[in-house]
Amino acid sequence: MVTRRRLGLLLCALLLPAFAACTEDPAATAQAWHGGTLTIGTGPTNGVFNQIGGGYADIVNRHLEGYEALAPPTNGAGENLLRLASDDVQVAFTFADTAADAAAGRGSFEGKPVKFKALARIFNGYTHLVVRANSGITSIKQLKGKRVATGPQNSGTELVALRLLGAAGLDVKRDITQVSASLSQMANLMRAGDLDAMFYAAGLPTVGVQALFAQSPGMFTLLPTEELFLTMGKAYPDIYAPGKIPKAMYGLSADVTVVAVPNLIVVREDMPADLAFRLTQLIFDYQSELAAVHPEGDNISRDIAALVSPLQLHSGAGRFYGVS
Structure with missing residues (x-):
């Protein structure tokens, strides 16, 4: 015989799923693109992209209802775009030179162009070329015959390093011993005397x-x-753009003038316009939080954020900036 209590429990079990469905917000569920999870391609753990990217993910998690953002470390600009193409990430930090190659299917993206759009131009990446102070090396051209680290494979560092070496008249395969390594690995190799230079x-x-x-x-x-x-x-x-690394930044004796490359935040082309709008808006609404994570967050300027040539803005980002 079924008791009244057992009947009540059975009814609760049968009705609970329907009740839960009625209490959910169907609009929020329907509008959550990509299942509500956004993975942000950042960079190495001790690099600026990873720090700013982690701060951006925190902002999304607190202020974009229906979405959870993750910001795992990566090798940086190039890997982020490869992962964007495979939908392993949906938002990516990258360099303008790497992005231009990816969009056009050039270089390491030969024959496999990536479809994506930009949310914003943010700050610049400055080319650090580190050598020993007593090495006698005063010009990039003097790296001929040296052991030179060009950053992680498929990184923005690698691309600009190879281009700078080529511009200096050096053949990477013939004139230097190229080493691919993470920032922490390069630093350790420099300390140990196993590298002559690192980018x-x-x-x-x-x-x-x-x-x-x-x-x-x-x-x-x-x-x-x-x-x-x-x-x-x-x-x-x-x-590329000219840049200056102030001497106080690393305790140097003088400022150092370098080649710089604009940095971008890009997203998959199929991202809904409303979501792209909100992700762009969050950058500027909570910019002070990005600046608290890393000083470069303070250098993001709405005045130049829409200047993403040779790429195209996502339509949602364009609506935020008021451009078509």
């Missing part, structure tokens, strides 16, 4: 470079690369 392109300051200089005062210095700016500009128009 790293990122915002200022870069924690890994800062630690290298702080832990070995007077042992390392940065080489200028601005001498190659005109050559780079002719070979790759409208991509």
